[in-house]
Amino acid sequence: MIKRIDHPRWRDRNKIQTEPVVELRGVSFAYDDRTVLTDIQLEIYPHDFYGIIGPNGSGKSTLLKLMLGLVTPDAGEVLLWGKPLTENTNRARVGYVPQKATAFNASFPATVAEVVATGRIGRRGLFARPNPQDREIVADCLERVGMADFAHRHIGQLSGGQQQRVFIAQALAGEPELLLLDEPTVGVDSEQQSLFYDLMTHLNHDLGLTIVMVSHDIGVVTERVNKLACVNGRLFYHGEVSLFKDRQTEILSRLYGQVVEVVYHHH
Numbered sequence: 017m018i019k020r021i022d023h024p025r026w027r028d029r030n031k032i033q034t035e036p037v038v039e040l041r042g043v044s045f046a047y048d049d050r051t052v053l054t055d056i057q058l059e060i061y062p063h064d065f066y067g068i069i070g071p072n073g074s075g076k077s078t079l080l081k082l083m084l085g086l087v088t089p090d091a092g093e094v095l096l097w098g099k100p101l102t103e104n105t106n107r108a109r110v111g112y113v114p115q116k117a118t119a120f121n122a123s124f125p126a127t128v129a130e131v132v133a134t135g136r137i138g139r140r141g142l143f144a145r146p147n148p149q150d151r152e153i154v155a156d157c158l159e160r161v162g163m164a165d166f167a168h169r170h171i172g173q174l175s176g177g178q179q180q181r182v183f184i185a186q187a188l189a190g191e192p193e194l195l196l197l198d199e200p201t202v203g204v205d206s207e208q209q210s211l212f213y214d215l216m217t218h219l220n221h222d223l224g225l226t227i228v229m230v231s232h233d234i235g236v237v238t239e240r241v242n243k244l245a246c247v248n249g250r251l252f253y254h255g256e257v258s259l260f261k262d263r264q265t266e267i268l269s270r271l272y273g274q275v276v277e278v279v280y281h282h283h
């Protein structure tokens with residue numbers, strides 16, 4: 017699975033990448049008549065590890081859904097790799113781990129390997145039988161997330177943190193170049209959380225995967241991502257984390273409407 021991602025254009029990290037992977041141009045969106053996002057303008061570039069933070073109900077998940085084409089903007093445009101989403105034939109290049117993916121019924125009748133194999137559907141079609149290459153990719157993705165030993169266990173019998181790794185493997189099985197994750201560390205203990213971020217850093221640095229992640233935990237996120245969007249109906253900040261940190265108190269108090277103390281976890 018790495019071969020396709022590990023293309024020379026991904027390897028040369030010093031080369032200036034001019035085309036954003038994701039671009040939102042003046043995007044507004046309402047559920048029925050309730051406006052959730054207004055005039056969102058942002059670009060996400062190859063190799064970005066991009067965090068999205070904001071209060072509850074501020075439109076973070078909706079922002080990801082716009083990038084995925086699960087909802088369509090009322091105004092403005094969403095582009096992936098320079099093409100409007102409506103014309104995009106490359107959705108298979110995007111991996112998605114939705115919110116609460118880990119709230120799994122313990123009796124769900126599927127093994128870890130079967131769940132990860134469903135991540136191949138975008139590549140080989142719904143009814144095609146898995147071939148040896150599919151099986152190799154599934155095994156490789158489980159290995160990558162440290163879950164190879166659990167391949168034949170039932171998904172419902174795993175802990176939240178283990179299930180989370182399986183769903184990341186499922187997304188990776190589609191060989192994405194862009195990985196979108198919605199609150200992936202909710203309900204995961206701090207040790208698993210740290211391992212999760214190590215895995216994301218590995219995928220981002222070593223495989224050149226572009227990662228966009230919604231999170232509540234400002235302290236951890238700002239230690240790990242390189243770019244950040246602060247959203248609450250509109251964008252309050254969008255850009256380098258280093259520049260965010262210089263103005264963090266002011267940005268966060270505008271974003272949350274109160275003074276916010278950021279807790280940093282040191283491991």
Ligand SMILES: Nc1ncnc2c1ncn2[C@@H]1O[C@H](COP(=O)(O)OP(=O)(O)OP(=O)(O)O)[C@@H](O)[C@H]1O
Nearest residue numbers: 047048052070071072073074075076077078079115
């Ligand atoms: N399918 C839907 N239909 C109607 N309203 C919705 C729908 N999905 C979300 N909303 C509303 O839109 C607003 C933004 O929701 P969204 O899930 O994008 O926020 P969020 O920042 O991800 O929230 P949280 O941090 O609580 O997960 C919320 O007020 C929510 O209640």
